[in-house]
Each structure stands twice: as C-alpha cells, then as structure tokens.
Amino acid sequence: MLPITATNEKEKTLCPVRNVLANVSGKWQTLILLSLEDGPLRFSAIKRTVGDITQRVLTENLRMLERDGYLTRTVKPGPPIEVSYELTKLGFSLVEKIKPVVIWASNNYDKIVKSRKLYDNRDKN
Amino acid sequence: MLPITATNEKEKTLCPVRNVLANVSGKWQTLILLSLEDGPLRFSAIKRTVGDITQRVLTENLRMLERDGYLTRTVKPGPPIEVSYELTKLGFSLVEKIKPVVIWASNNYDKIVKSRKLYDNRDKN
DNA sequence: CAGTATCCTTTACGATACTG
C-alpha cells in the first residue's frame, strides 16, 4: 500500500508521495517541465512557451525544480548573459509519467465542461 | 501539439489542459480520488484515509470533484445521515493516469531528498 | 454523520521597477 494517507508524525514530515507532489502540483511546474521535453531552453524561451507567467514566478519555480533535481541550470557568461535549462534524467522520467495525464486532460476537456454545466444548472428549475 | 502554452485570449478561458488540471492539482484532490479507487467510501471514511484534512476543505474538494464529474455523491437519509462517494467512469480513467505519477513519486523520493540537500549545501563551504 | 458558518493565516501568484 502506498503511503499517501497522512503526515508522518514521528519524523514531522509529509509522507514521501505528498512531499514530492507538493513541489510539482502548482500552477506552473508541469507546464515548465513539459516545455523542456524537446531539449534545453533559455529562460526567455521558457517564458515565451508558457505564456503568461511572470519573471519572478518563473525564476522561483525553476529554482524549486532545479533543487528537486528535475532540471539543470547552465550559465554562459555574457553580456548578454545566457542561461539555459535542461531536463535531467530524473526530470525526463517524471515528464514521462505526467504526460499521459496531460493528454488525458486534453481528451476529456469537453466531457468535464459538460459535467460542470449540468451541475451548475441542477437547481435552476 | 498540445495546447498547454497560454490562455485562449479570444474565449477568455484557460486552455483545455490547464483548465482541467487546475481542479486536480491542489493539495488534496489526488489523495481524495485515490482513496476511492477500491470502492465507494463515506465522508468520514475519506476523511480518515486522507488523514489531516479538515471537514470544511474536504467538503469543498468533494464538491469540485463531483462538479467536474469524477465522483458521485449519494445520500441515504438518516439519522444518522449517510453520504457515500464513488468514482465515476471518468474518475476511474483519471486515477488510472495519475497513479503512475504517485508510484513514481514514492519510488523517487529518496533521490529527490538527496538532491535538495545537495542544493542547499552548495555555498556552505 | 455530514455538513455550514466564521474568522484567520499562509502562500502562491501578479505588477512593476530596477540592475549586473
């Protein structure tokens, strides 16, 4: 059985699964990881790909993902300075697991929107 | 190519993928869905399984998941009133995609913790 | 038992300006 149920009171830490997922289940992490699946990208390229993320938040998220070991950060001194990010083996293996979820979301979007409408109109009669 | 990059400016909505993921990538949704994979559970049973979620937040999350069509809510009048939640076909199909991510997290926890320690000790020399 | 209702805290995120 997977330990997903609660915090570990003895060690005062989240259970492993929750501990890991906590850092990849924000608004941007998945998108950032996916943007790198075809090869390394520079900071500004990631920003362009993801679209509407601010510089501050992108930096923040990249640092977390780097810290957890999903990507590497490589600086080529400038000016202009050039920083590229690249998935690690660990990062690739995670993307491999996340991608099916993303594809699933794309495939089932219509069903879900329909379900929401139905739910919201229940008591309008 | 999957449309994960930005909001759809014309329709003023999130792209499909982000729209769907937004409702399952919180702190609790995955855990709640997983708690139901072996069959329906009552409110209190879900609460016990997940562990440290409050009643208010559990209710809130269950409503969202019901609204999106991942689970059904069935009331058996009481007292004591008895409410059970059960995954729908859609819910099961999502769990099927999410589970590999959860297993991956469990399997790679050690690696990630090690990576964090390494990262945090970089400049302590 | 399965919720609501209130109130409060945290944290993720957004906007904008500035810099080596």
Added chain:
DNA sequence: CAGTATCGTAAAGGATACTG
C-alpha cells in the same frame, strides 16, 4: 538577458463552533 527587490492581491487552506 536573466534576474532581484518590493509591494500588493487572491485563493487555498486551517481552527473552531454550531446544526439538521
């Protein structure tokens, strides 16, 4: 170019009390 620094907002979540 790739950040930092500041300030502000909003949404998620926590604590606690109450109820049909």
